[in-house]
Amino acid sequence: MKVDILAIGVHPDDIELSCSGTLIRYIKAGKKVGLLDLTRGELGTRGTAEIRDQESRTAAKMMGALFRENLQMADGFFQNNPENVRKIIEVIRYCQPEIVLANAPKDRHPDHGRASKLTHDACFYAGLSKIETQWRDGQKQQKWRPRCLYHYIQDFNLKPDFVIDISNVIDQKMEVIKAYRSQFHIPEASEYAQEEQTPISGADFMAFLKAKSSSYGREAGYDFGEGYITSRTPGLRDLFELD
Numbered sequence: 151m152k153v154d155i156l157a158i159g160v161h162p163d164d165i166e167l168s169c170s171g172t173l174i175r176y177i178k179a180g181k182k183v184g185l186l187d188l189t190r191g192e193l194g195t196r197g198t199a200e201i202r203d204q205e206s207r208t209a210a211k212m213m214g215a216l217f218r219e220n221l222q223m224a225d226g227f228f229q230n231n232p233e234n235v236r237k238i239i240e241v242i243r244y245c246q247p248e249i250v251l252a253n254a255p256k257d258r259h260p261d262h263g264r265a266s267k268l269t270h271d272a273c274f275y276a277g278l279s280k281i282e283t284q285w286r287d288g289q290k291q292q293k294w295r296p297r298c299l300y301h302y303i304q305d306f307n308l309k310p311d312f313v314i315d316i317s318n319v320i321d322q323k324m325e326v327i328k329a330y331r332s333q334f335h336i337p338e339a340s341e342y343a344q345e346e347q348t349p350i351s352g353a354d355f356m357a358f359l360k361a362k363s364s365s366y367g368r369e370a371g372y373d374f375g376e377g378y379i380t381s382r383t384p385g386l387r388d389l390f391e392l393d
Contacts, residue, residue, distance in 0.1 A: 153216060154181040156247035156296070158238070160265035161191040161225070162206035163330045167359065168302040169251050170213060171316030171323040171376050177214045178319070184245045185210055185218040186238070188265055189225040196345045197332030209329035212322075217245075226261060230268045238272035240283045243291040250296045255379060258305040266301055270381055273299050298384075303366070303377040310377030311384070313370035315393075320363060320374040324356065 159165040173183050190199035210218040221237045252269040253262040275281055277295025284290050331339040335353045367375030
């Protein structure tokens, strides 16, 4: 099950909020995409882990992802330890992505930064042949190190190293986010109207999110964009490839 891009998020909806425009764009271009959630988001104020399981499956289908896995690490309490690093290595070796998209290195939610480092470490160690792993069918896995690791920007307005143009898919991105009916202000989702409010459940959040994409896009000359931070200095073979 080789993919071109593996998007990893610590909570269901991290991927959708931060990099789903990029994923939709490349899926439309024929690239293969896999999704990996580290936890079920069970500590989230609204909804339940079971509800978010279903919402995440719906969102993955709407995007056109080849698969979505959940490693069921402990939301809020997962650690960067050998067990959790190995879990991510197994998925990386299973789908052999060229590119991995991961959580922001620093953000309002402490899980995001820890997941960023955990994913960074797993991407490196997945390329070491002396770390032996096997997939669920019992087959020994071969080493695999992704060519690139990029960190998407989340709540904090971090300065991006580059911006991806998502102008043609911004409306699809917003619809995919709405798959998480329990988490956001969706008027027709009346069953969640009485649940406790959070910083992302207000009526103004969707407009804010779209405006944020507009702001990042504007820096690069696009209508809408998603920003990324690199884990190493990127190389450029041709100056004329830059917009």
